[in-house]
Every structure is written in structure tokens, then in C-alpha cells.
Amino acid sequence: MTIVLAFEEEVVRGICGYGPQSGIGIAEKEQFFDEIVNEWDLHKVDELVLGMGDFNGHVGKWIQGFEGVHRGNRIEERNVEGRMLLEFCDEKELCVVNTWFRKTEKRKVTFSAGGIETD
Structure with missing residues (x-):
């Protein structure tokens, strides 16, 4: 989904997505x-x-090869979807913004069930 907001001098385009879950x-x-x-390539230079969204990928805690994209403040291993992102x-x-903020270990976990924790 794309949302376009036009202000007096500025156009902001928000591209929202919810990636396929594991098992797909x-x-x-x-x-x-x-x-x-x-969708990204449709935007104009001045926009x-x-x-935004949930890409259902785990970017992992290691940043090698993605230093400008990823800061490493995560808890788990990278998966295929995380690598694609x-x-x-x-x-x-671009950067994965939520990897740029340090969090306590307790706050890094966003999902927990059956002994599985993800960030």
C-alpha cells in the first residue's frame, strides 16, 4: 500500500508492507x-x-556487509527474509531504523511463544 501526502512544498510517500510469514x-x-x-521506484526525485511495515525478516545481530544499513542491536541470527530486506x-x-537503537535485553524481544523469542 502506498500513501501520498502533499504539503505546500513537500510530497511524502509512505510505502507500507506486511511480508509473507514463515512457512510461505x-x-x-x-x-x-x-x-x-x-513501488519504491515509482517515486519522484523530489519526494x-x-x-514502513513488518517484513517478517530477522536481520540478525551481525552487521558485516551492511554497515550503513544495520547497526547490530538485535538478538538473533539472520534469516533469508532478513537478508532480502x-x-x-x-x-x-536505506537503513533498518529499529537496529540503530540500543535496547535492554528484555525490550529486544517483540514476540515470545513456546520457548521461541524474536525481535
Whole structure:
């Protein structure tokens, strides 16, 4: 979904997405990212573009190769979806904002069930 807000001198485009969950095939996940890229490429040079959503990816705690995209303040290992998100952000010169803030260990966990915790 794309939301466009026009102000007097500024246009802000918000691209919102909810990525396929675990258990969904890689083809659907690639299609999701293709759609995000296509939507992103529609914006005009003078627009401020914000990407928002739950991409259902874990970017992991290691930043190697994604230093400008990821700050490493996470708790788990990177998965395929997280790598896809990091590659998209790297290509478009974006960052995964929630990795730039330090949190206590308790605050890093956003989902917990059956002994599984994710951030």
C-alpha cells in the first residue's frame, strides 16, 4: 500500500508492507520484495519516501556487509527474509531504523511463544 501526502512544498510517500510469514514459499517472498522495489521506484526525485511495515525478516545481530544499513542491536541470527530486506535497503541507500537503537535485553524481544523469542 502506498500513501501520498502533499504539503505546500513537500510530497511524502509512505510505502507500507506486511511480508509473507514463515512457512510461505520463497517465490512468494521474492514476489513481495519485487512489488516493494517496483513501488519504491515509482517515486519522484523530489519526494521524501518512507518504507514502513513488518517484513517478517530477522536481520540478525551481525552487521558485516551492511554497515550503513544495520547497526547490530538485535538478538538473533539472520534469516533469508532478513537478508532480502538488508539487500533491498543497501541497494536503495536505506537503513533498518529499529537496529540503530540500543535496547535492554528484555525490550529486544517483540514476540515470545513456546520457548521461541524474536525481535
